[in-house]
Amino acid sequence: ETGVTQTPRHLVMGMTNKKSLKCEQHLGHNAMYWYKQSAKKPLELMFVYNFKEQTENNSVPSRFSPECPNSSHLFLHLHTLQPEDSALYLCASSQGSRGYEQYFGPGTRLTVT
Amino acid sequence: AQSVTQLDSQVPVFEEAPVELRCNYSSSVSVYLFWYVQYPNQGLQLLLKYLSGSTLVKGINGFEAEFNKSQTSFHLRKPSVHISDTAEYFCAVSANGGSQGNLIFGKGTKLSVKP
Numbered sequence: 001e002t003g004v005t006q007t008p009r010h011l012v013m014g015m016t017n018k019k020s021l022k023c024e025q026h027l028g029h030n031a032m033y034w035y036k037q038s039a040k041k042p043l044e045l046m047f048v049y050n051f052k053e054q055t056e057n058n059s060v061p062s063r064f065s066p067e068c069p070n071s072s073h074l075f076l077h078l079h080t081l082q083p084e085d086s087a088l089y090l091c092a093s094s095q096g097s098r099g100y101e102q103y104f105g106p107g108t109r110l111t112v113t
Numbered sequence: 114a115q116s117v118t119q120l121d122s123q124v125p126v127f128e129e130a131p132v133e134l135r136c137n138y139s140s141s142v143s144v145y146l147f148w149y150v151q152y153p154n155q156g157l158q159l160l161l162k163y164l165s166g167s168t169l170v171k172g173i174n175g176f177e178a179e180f181n182k183s184q185t186s187f188h189l190r191k192p193s194v195h196i197s198d199t200a201e202y203f204c205a206v207s208a209n210g211g212s213q214g215n216l217i218f219g220k221g222t223k224l225s226v227k228p
């Protein structure tokens with residue numbers, strides 16, 4: 001595997017389910033990000049991790065819970081989501097001093113029913 | 114606070130025609146500027162970036178952009194587009210000088226290249 005991978009690519013879940021999104025980067029980077037991409041809205045930065053430590057949480061509801069066990073893996077745990085949470089969730093990584101040059105995964109298309 | 118405006122949500126163009134995708138930003142401090150491209154069913158890919166120096170920046174796939182500080186613009190151009198350029202293009206500005214990775218994105222412009 002190369003670059004940034006995300007699994008699953010598609011996920012349909014009910015509002016009472018619990019699921020997790022997984023991201024893995026094979027680039028040796030030390031920063032990882034979660035973004036939410038909704039139709040007709042700008043990309044929304046959700047969380048930032050640098051060297052496994054969370055450095056940014058953009059007022060994301062607690063039903064989204066990130067986990068970064070090491071610099072290569074990032075998870076987004078989901079529980080009791082709302083239909084408006086349906087979106088494309090993108091993971092990205094970067095090398096610390098060049099945080100603007102982010103490498104994105106293909107995303108997970110999430111549908112909440 | 115920084116913000117980015119992409120004036121056109123959709124731009125249709127014929128193959129081999131030139132194209133310009135517009136981007137304006139607002140910021141009270143110096144910024145870094147970027148264009149990312151998203152092909153269907155893929156994540157975003159960095160197309161080009163302006164950090165400092167020459168205001169004309171060249172990127173991948175024949176794209177270029179010009180930083181205009183007085184007009185706070187960073188328009189993306191290509192002299193002759195191909196069908197394969199059909200994608201969504203995002204302009205972005207960095208906060209905190211870029212090293213923190215706090216990119217602010219515009220809403221995107223969908224470029225549709227027709228034969």
